[in-house]
Amino acid sequence: MAIQTTPAYQKIYNAIKQKIDDGLYNVGEILPSEMELEKLFTVSRTPVRQALKQLENDGIIYRVQGKGSFVSNRQPKESWTSMSGFRNHYSNEWEKISVRTIEGKVVKNPLFAKLLEVDEEENLIYLKRIRYLNNQPMFYLEHYLRPLIPLKDYMENTSFSSVQQLLKEKKNIDILEVEDEIEAVIADPYVAGALQIPDSSAVLKGTRISYDENKVPIDLNIFHINTKTWKYHSYYRY
Secondary structure, eight states, X not given: OOOOOOOHHHHHHHHHHHHHHTTSSOTTOBOOOHHHHHHHHTOOHHHHHHHHHHHHHTTSEEEETTTEEEEOSOOOSOHHHHHHTHHHHTGXXXXXXXXXXXXXXXXXOHHHHHHTTSOTTOOEEEEEEEEEETTEEEEEEEEEEOSSSOHHHXXXXXXXXXXXXXXXXXXXXXXXXXXXXXXXXXXXXXXXXXXXXXXXXXXXXXXXXXXETTSOEEEEEEEEEOTTTOOOOOOOOO
């Protein structure tokens, strides 16, 4: 059996994040320079930059051109949950959160293909997922994805944490921008059943397009939220 090793950048990422979590680096404090991190971890510049980029993408640090990397005042783990406020609201109960993929298939959808800027006949990856708190459904999510990784990668572990994390692990794709459209709707019978709420209940519906570093749309996510259990929150830092 092949032995999987942790990439160098991931080791650096984990080490720096652990020091921040432990309070060895405080909010606003500058981190060691890239050159100092190279010496500290005995690596080349590339994994150091990859680790810092991922820390920045995750909101753990921010970088100032010509000055260095600084500890941010918040530490979200996933852009979707931090943008929605979900992780911040349930940060002390995260072990009670679970996710399950209930369906995955390859589809053709000309409208969503156009939004993802691919040919209308291009195959898309389609996923249905439910996010739970204490085994009670809170989010019903539908993903339409560019076929950057095969469907089997999404289905080999149906409880993977997030699409973003899986894309990073499998293809080293970073999601750096998202565009949301939020509206109140009446749940159709299928959505109501998935969220275990009465038919015709009011829910919050969101349509999110996630982009990579080159502004290429990667994931179109349509989600419904049971707002009797949780309210949508946003936090922005300028």
